[in-house]
Amino acid sequence: MSTVGATGEAARRPFPGRRARLGDVLLQGVAGLAALGAFVLICLIAYKVVDGSRLSLSTFGLGFLRHVGWDPVHNRLGGASFLFGTAATSLGALLLATPLAFGIALYLTELAPRWIRGPVTALVETLAAIPSVVIGLWGVIVLGPVLRDHVMPALHSTLGFIPLLGTPSATGTGIFTATFVLTIMILPIVSSISCELFLGVPAELKEAALGLGATRWEMVRGVVVPYARGGVAAAMILGLGRAVGEAIAVAQVIGGVDNLVSWNLFNGGNTLAGKIALEFQSSTSSLETSSLFYLALILLVFSLVMNVFAQVVVRRVARRQGLVAR
Amino acid sequence: MRETKGVSVSVSSAIERAVRVETKREPLPPRERLQQVFEIEDLSADYGSNPALKDVSMEVYKNLVTAVIGPSGCGKSTFIRCLNRMNDLVPGFRQTGTIRYHGQDIAAKDVDPVAVRRTIGMVFQRPNPFPKSIQDNVAWGLKVLGMKDNLPERVERALTQAALWDEVKDRLKVSALSLSGGQQQRLCIARAIAVEPDVVLMDEPASALDPIATQAIEQLLHELKSEYSFVIVTHNMQQAARVADMTAFFSISRGDEGERWGELIEYDATEKLFTAPSDKRTEDYVTGRFG
């Protein structure tokens, strides 16, 4: 735009130049700081947890992960039994919850009449809203005795040849009960993510399968499951993360046995998170406190790895879904 | 087309052949001599409170290509989806009237929709291959339906019939999603005919495709109609004129309170319907004065 006969600068430029408005800068700055704060928070968490566990790290090193037993009086501390307890309870819970969640998602997305779908979805999600301390209270006072009196003896007498199902516990607490409680707690997460995945399968693919004369189950197996597979893996990882990190409910029902690695699931045990919850207030020495930080460090590393991994899987699935549903 | 080497050669030959076939269309035998596949009587359908179709009555004949044309919203898709009970899957859908398939009412309660769809296949508007390999896309239906003998031969035969074999025979294990849109749609046709249906329903199979892929698919209808009966929904009149033996024209009717539904206006041999329609609305539509 060249206005040759113009007299001054202002006439040649009807609009003022781009200038930074104070309000814009302020809002963007403050909001940006908040977002940055979230990231800084994670770094700070990592730093503080590492910092707290320094004493234990330098005393025990990686041997901490292999040592069974927690003896603060003689300063012989190890995390192996908690690693075992965590693995046993959370993998067991995942094993129980996944098929259930899959069935729920299948029912809600493919089978349920519309008027049932909404309420049942709400109910399953409500299960996630129950505070863990309430589930733990229920687990130790109601569920534990039922499992002790009925389920454990029955399993032991029929399938007792499997070493996992040994002599029932006297109290009703233990790894087995904790597994049950964790199953209840991760069921809503796994099933609601599975629901979303199933809903994400394009209707065209489902119709194609049904149009060939497949039954609903054949359609699910042939089209829905392969399509949602990666996402279901992510759902399982997130469920596992939740199970591994749950402290309170587990602490209430697992029995708090610190130095036992036993294949009998009916025995008591403890998990990383449960140990921290039960022991922190009564920690007697700085080395013991530091070792509890060490346990937290293991949990933190695990949760970071699992989360990032799950995100990567979800992104990949999303990208693939984009490819089909152009 | 099967013995050609390059893609460009096969496409141009497809076009040539399509033109040739169209120019020497055989005259239709009188209707009494044709065998009925579908006999549709007073078919009405609605989604909840919205009527979609009212009082459609017509017959569909064996080994012909029957086209269903009309403006959008005239119930073409609803109609064709009634023929293999795909609408069962739509919540709130209701239908009345009878659809007799070789004399049997397929809309009856005691008829298994799975068996109906197995006999009456469908190809959809947008190519919807499964996210599996090319081979598995065709083989999946065969496996599910227990047609596991000679699986590779069946796959090859279906792909050949769908005029896709030459293009994919060296990469059967590759994901079907790597194919072009036209190839994907031909794969979907192969998938549908692999399970040897009696009728193949096509819901605007070429609407998402480029002209060359469309030609290939129209060509395929000509070659396959000796084995199957086709019902094809299209919004493209030229396409109906090129491929169909019989054509049904659907249009939108409006009620007193502004409700709209689809209605069958005229059903006749394609040539007659396009050159000498007996209804004014058909004439307006085929001459381009409407829609």
Added chain:
Amino acid sequence: MSAADLGMLQRPNDRLRRRRAVNRGMELLAWLAAAIAVAILGIVVWSVAKRGAGELNLDLLTKPPVPFAIGPVQQGLANAFAGSLVIVGLATAMALPVGILVAIYVNEFAPRPIRLGVGLTLDVLNGIPSIVIGIFVFGLLVVGHGQKGWVGAFALAVLMLPLAARSMIEVLALVPGSLREASLALGVPRWRTTLGIVLPQTVGGVVTGTVLAVARVAGETAPLLFTSSIVGNQTSWNPGHALQSIPVAIFELSEQPDPADHARAWAAAFVLLLFTLFASLSARWLATRSRRKIGRAGR
């Protein structure tokens, strides 16, 4: 398939019959899974209600606990109820503004890669076990200074932040672009558009997100164990001291052998359960409502 074996439509062959049986079986299993989930919810709620409702009385809310109570002493958990109110209220006051700002940044300012980065950060933060958050805040603020109510609130705020930010991001994304454009086209600067036009549209969403986040953290025990749990029995509203809270009280009472303690634990659990169920169900209801309203505003 030829017209000859048409009878198949009504008289299925063995194979079809078997396929249908498998289908029925699988559908039944899926139904069973859903029924089990609903049944578990029912059983948990029922057993808490059965044990807790009978113990519920005004004393629970108004009277403090009495240590070493002998005989039928009227005691309650007044300190825990007061503490929970203070801690959760403070946590909300800390987390909500930050969450809203994060959401504004993500939706209105951030370029795409940073948006994804912030999203990942929030997810990771959300995935950190609450017990680890508790330990972190212990190391950060308790060591050398002692437990305090506001420190517990800070721990809960760390848990709340990703929840609040996530739900705000979702709500902001629902505000139609046309609304923003309408304001910007009037020459209104960006920050006024954001604060004056976009944000007011999301009030319903803010309420929903807050209710959900509050419901979630009100039942959290682990972060408070190390930050605000070494407490006396008198009722206090001062966040400068360690405050008792309902979840911690339930946890401690459930570890006691005395059935009278269990009874109070059930009563408190019943109150907590009622609150969280009511909050999460009403948040669900609010969410659908406000979503509809925001969508309409653009038209």
